[in-house]
Amino acid sequence: MTELATLARPYAEAAFKQAKQSSNADTWSASLSFLAQVAQSDNLIRIIDNPKVGKAKATELLLDIVQEHVHGEGKNLLKLLVANDKVKVLPEIAVIFEQLKANDEGYVNVNLTSAYALSKAEQNKYVGMLEKLLNRKINAKVSVDHALIGGVIAKAGDKVIDASVRGQLQQLAKRL
Amino acid sequence: MQLNPSEISDLIKKKIENFDAPPEAHTEGSVVSVTDGIVRVHGLSEAMQGEMLEFPGGSYGMALNLERDSVGAVMLGGYQHISEGDTVKCTGRILEVPVGDALLGRVVDALGNPIDGKGPVDTNLTSPIEKIAPGVIARQSVDQPVQIGLKSIDSMIPVGRGQRELIIGDRQTGKTAIAVDAIINQKGTGIKCIYVAIGQKRSSIANVVRKLEEHGAMAHTIVVVASASESAALQFIAPYTGCSMGEYFRDKGEDALIIYDDLTKQAWAYRQISLLLRRPPGREAYPGDVFYIHSRLLERAARINAAEVEKLTNGQVKGKTGSLTALPIIETQGGDVSAFVPTNVISITDGQIFLETGLFNSGIRPAVNAGLSVSRVGGAAQTKIIKKLGGGIRLDLAQFRELAAFAQFASDLDESTRKQIERGQRVTELMKQNQYAPMSVAEMGVSLYAANAGFLDNLEVKAVRDFEATLLAFMKAEEADLMAKINQTGDFSDDIKNGIHGAIERFVKAGRW
Numbered sequence A: 001m002t003e004l005a006t007l008a009r010p011y012a013e014a015a016f017k018q019a020k021q022s023s024n025a026d027t028w029s030a031s032l033s034f035l036a037q038v039a040q041s042d043n044l045i046r047i048i049d050n051p052k053v054g055k056a057k058a059t060e061l062l063l064d065i066v067q068e069h070v071h072g073e074g075k076n077l078l079k080l081l082v083a084n085d086k087v088k089v090l091p092e093i094a095v096i097f098e099q100l101k102a103n104d105e106g107y108v109n110v111n112l113t114s115a116y117a118l119s120k121a122e123q124n125k126y127v128g129m130l131e132k133l134l135n136r137k138i139n140a141k142v143s144v145d146h147a148l149i150g151g152v153i154a155k156a157g158d159k160v161i162d163a164s165v166r167g168q169l170q171q172l173a174k175r176l
Numbered sequence B: 001m002q003l004n005p006s007e008i009s010d011l012i013k014k015k016i017e018n019f020d021a022p023p024e025a026h027t028e029g030s031v032v033s034v035t036d037g038i039v040r041v042h043g044l045s046e047a048m049q050g051e052m053l054e055f056p057g058g059s060y061g062m063a064l065n066l067e068r069d070s071v072g073a074v075m076l077g078g079y080q081h082i083s084e085g086d087t088v089k090c091t092g093r094i095l096e097v098p099v100g101d102a103l104l105g106r107v108v109d110a111l112g113n114p115i116d117g118k119g120p121v122d123t124n125l126t127s128p129i130e131k132i133a134p135g136v137i138a139r140q141s142v143d144q145p146v147q148i149g150l151k152s153i154d155s156m157i158p159v160g161r162g163q164r165e166l167i168i169g170d171r172q173t174g175k176t177a178i179a180v181d182a183i184i185n186q187k188g189t190g191i192k193c194i195y196v197a198i199g200q201k202r203s204s205i206a207n208v209v210r211k212l213e214e215h216g217a218m219a220h221t222i223v224v225v226a227s228a229s230e231s232a233a234l235q236f237i238a239p240y241t242g243c244s245m246g247e248y249f250r251d252k253g254e255d256a257l258i259i260y261d262d263l264t265k266q267a268w269a270y271r272q273i274s275l276l277l278r279r280p281p282g283r284e285a286y287p288g289d290v291f292y293i294h295s296r297l298l299e300r301a302a303r304i305n306a307a308e309v310e311k312l313t314n315g316q317v318k319g320k321t322g323s324l325t326a327l328p329i330i331e332t333q334g335g336d337v338s339a340f341v342p343t344n345v346i347s348i349t350d351g352q353i354f355l356e357t358g359l360f361n362s363g364i365r366p367a368v369n370a371g372l373s374v375s376r377v378g379g380a381a382q383t384k385i386i387k388k389l390g391g392g393i394r395l396d397l398a399q400f401r402e403l404a405a406f407a408q409f410a411s412d413l414d415e416s417t418r419k420q421i422e423r424g425q426r427v428t429e430l431m432k433q434n435q436y437a438p439m440s441v442a443e444m445g446v447s448l449y450a451a452n453a454g455f456l457d458n459l460e461v462k463a464v465r466d467f468e469a470t471l472l473a474f475m476k477a478e479e480a481d482l483m484a485k486i487n488q489t490g491d492f493s494d495d496i497k498n499g500i501h502g503a504i505e506r507f508v509k510a511g512r513w
Helices: A004-022 A025-039 A042-049 A055-069 A072-083 A087-104 A120-134 A165-175 B005-017 B151-156 B175-184 B202-214 B232-250 B263-276 B290-298 B306-312 B340-348 B357-361 B384-412 B415-431 B441-452 B461-478 B480-489 B494-509
Strands: A107-114 A137-144 A151-156 A159-164 B024-035 B038-043 B051-054 B060-066 B070-076 B087-094 B096-098 B107-109 B126-128 B166-169 B191-198 B221-226 B255-261 B322-331 B351-355
Touching: A004 A025, A004 A072, A004 A087, A025 A042, A025 A055, A025 A072, A025 A087, A042 A055, A042 A087, A055 A072, A072 A087, A087 A107, A107 A120, A120 A137, A120 A151, A151 A165, A159 A165, B038 B087, B060 B232, B070 B232, B096 B232, B126 B232, B151 B384, B151 B415, B151 B441, B166 B175, B166 B340, B175 B191, B175 B202, B175 B255, B175 B322, B175 B351, B191 B202, B191 B232, B191 B263, B202 B221, B221 B232, B232 B255, B232 B263, B232 B290, B232 B322, B263 B290, B263 B322, B263 B340, B290 B322, B290 B340, B322 B340, B384 B415, B384 B441, B415 B441, B415 B461, B441 B461, B441 B480, B441 B494, B461 B480, B461 B494, B480 B494
Parallel strands: A107 A137, B107 B221, B166 B322, B166 B351, B191 B221, B191 B255, B255 B322
Antiparallel strands: A107 A151, A151 A159, A159 B024, B024 B038, B024 B087, B038 B070, B051 B060, B051 B087, B060 B070, B096 B126
């Protein structure tokens, strides 16, 4: 069973190439996030999946819902997705598009989780260290998790840098 | 003497003080599905082929299918505690196992963990299980013998150090018995042995280990166990684990012998894993690379030259070649050696020893079919004495096979035919040997000489083995010097020949049997 990500990738890459050509990546971003929200509605999915509702009607319905929130090229993508029965994949398309956009603009989204709330100065210090490590600008999202006991964990996509006390205790347990 | 409680906590405190764990960076993914030991993990974009993945609860898996957005991994061990959404970490290490001299005498599982209850294995060296075989230039041709200790094998189908000799036969024909006798006979020769048990009953493996201990063979043996109740992944990697342990000795300039018992079950385990990973099935439902799993395993059994050993040991060991001899075992169904996996392995190895049920049932044990068995290394791997005498034996048996159909009409045949049949019957009887009683070169030499020189022709067929046993006891008691000399040099000079001839003549004349 192919993953949703694999199904979404060609669409996201095509959308991104188009965005670069037309230089409207931010508009695309906004359109796609709106479309992703729309596609997550259960009622809508049920209607689109209903065989009695033909593709023409479904397209009409969707275009009616999005109206001005999605730009012209976005509407074309929507029509394409309905024709290929891939409307459900929209949330994944939005995610991959954001990744491609971030890569292109040279920044990375990082989730910085710390045991106790960080002061601005400490935050900037961590962001500086991570920027040097990952060699890119950092878009940090900070959160607090007391279960870490101390220190921080930084997550960027798949990569995880674990500098927390909880992580150290786990390593100690393994060594002993 | 026990450590008192404060000492123990002091030790731990010291360990904690000296503990230095830099923040670790790794890649993470999450489990999408768990089915029959195969785990699909989403993420893990930097996983390598064959990499060890760490699962919650301290279990490990091996990444086998690398797909666009997910990784298919096979669990090494139990998987009941893994649930969807669990975090999986990359370890950055290709699957590796402990190797070293400390493993000798131990029984370990497919990952190198000891299972004999004798405490942890005291070694720091590890080696990846998948390694590339030595190149063409690094090798040297095989010319040193491995004495299996069985007359029928050492005389007609000799095995050399660095050779791959397949033991193939139906169930219950004595394949494992040959392997165990080979291990027992390596005592004192400096050859380290590794016995890899794949998919066997634990009771059988326990029996083998006990027999090896009884005969003092465990001290130079490592036993790697992936029994029938263990996961298919462990049964699949066990031979590679054993091979890595054997390569440690080979790369040090020493000799090692490894026995894979048996590769048929490893092929079944691999077929199971491949089908669950949804790789397309081929002939007999085996995946397309079932030849490759055996060829890359058996190519690592080789003899490497002294220059290569020097390079691998960084100049520490000079002037010695290293070797790893492999005796893979394949079980056929209904004597069908033209099935898929048997033909694959026959084409990979340097010869095979065929064991037949018919021979076994008619009392010829070891049930070696000398006509169909072959060793492609041949005489280059025989001591001089066995080489000279083995030729005569082979010829006698070949001629006997030609005339076997006429054996019923023994009284109606001409003299020479009858003589040949009678000689063949006596040699066949001589080739029988008890289990766990491997013979030294000298004993074999004396036995074969007696047959070649015609000393058996006047005996009844039934009496041949008694004659041999008593003769060998006589030689041990009265001609110990001669026997020691033969064992040491393996020569067949006129001196030694006359010595043996004289001794047997005296034995017969004195009516000592």
